[in-house]
Amino acid sequence: MNISNNAVVQFHYTLSDETGELESSTGSAPLLYMHGQEQMLPKLEAALEGKAAGDTLELTLAPADAYGEVQANAIQDIQVKYLHGAKKWRPGMKAWIQTEEGQRQVTVVKVGMFKAQIDVNHPLAGKTLTFKLEILNVREASSEEIAHGHAHGEGGHQH
Structure with missing residues (x-):
């Protein structure tokens, strides 16, 4: 077939x-x-x-x-509690977030006590x-x- x-x-x-x-x-x-x-x-x-x-x-x-191409404006702030995949976050780590379209993989750019900066570009x-x-x-x-x-x-x- x-x-x-x-x-x-x-x-x-x-x-x-x-x-x-x-x-x-x-x-x-x-x-x-x-x-x-x-x-x-x-x-x-x-x-x-x-x-x-x-x-x-x-x-x-x-x-x-x-x-797609890397989009420079794809950096967003999010509360750390919405990152899934690890207990302790460091820049460069991959995380999952829940969006209206379902789960999406993101990259942690910067992490603070309560907020993180994430890159929502696809890792590839x-x-x-x-x-x-x-x-x-x-x-x-x-x-x-x-x-x-x-x-x-x-x-x-x-x-």
Whole structure:
């Protein structure tokens, strides 16, 4: 089966930038996504269209096609109590905050007793990224997955 809308794709990936490898799923469970549900970077999803199990893909994306350029005005003040992921905060640490659009990862710039300055740019903003993917399996989405708008892992519904 080839990747098309509502296909569930199982894959491994390696992500790198100009300085080297940033992360990889190799050695852990493969990832799943449902094609055509805007769950991937648009250019990456477009490059996967028509591929099949056993195919590999290497794609380099400029910042504008990945996580955007770094925005200088993306520094905000927030109360420390709204930072999630650690008990004690230091500049450079990654934190999670709850927004109206859901959870978002931010970088701590400066931290005081009660307030912190955070950078809300995506941690990969401004970077040219290379994705290497190995497609392990492609299958049709179940009616339940289509209704929910995302792929379910082994054992079915996991949320």
